[in-house]
Amino acid sequence: MILDIITYICIGIGCLLNLLAAIGLHRFPDVYTRLHAGTKCTTFGSIFLVGAVVIQSVSVWVTEGASSPQSVLTLHAVIALVVILLTNPTSAHAIGRAAHRSGIKPARAVVDDLEKEKP
């Protein structure tokens, strides 16, 4: 019962963060601020959504024993979450570096301190 309430709260937070990411991609002016909305919000939202799956699966796993398919589902969901947490910031960094090196300036930028860092 209490696990169901925690699961609903986790699903609500995760869906809200994903919706904020989708809105932020349309409301922000340039690539770098869109990168904030698009990668950080979805990473944080995926933590909560996969966490909800893990909570429900672990509760079934504990009650029915290790022979239930929820045990495998729990482990594979945790592996998927670890993969997301490892790859999402890395790809965000790669996109930001590629955008700066291809010559795109931030909106309303005055000073670019990374200009001298260009190869």
Added chain:
Amino acid sequence: MWLPAAIFLAVCATIILIRLFLGPTPPDRLVGLDTLNTVVVVSMVILGAAFEEIIYVDVAIVYALLSFITTLFVAKYIEKGKF
């Protein structure tokens, strides 16, 4: 409880897809693609929990790794102009 969350994530993916089509510059489209990949991976995990199919979660893991490679290659292409 899982299917409404999956439908909501599909709506979010549709909104992100509009940015993917509209994006003025190539890095904008790449940001939209990266966000869309994360949302699709999470909705695959949600659907795996909804239908109790473990193969969906396995597909989600492989999709996450392959989309990471895709994002890195497109970013490298945008950066240098050639592979």
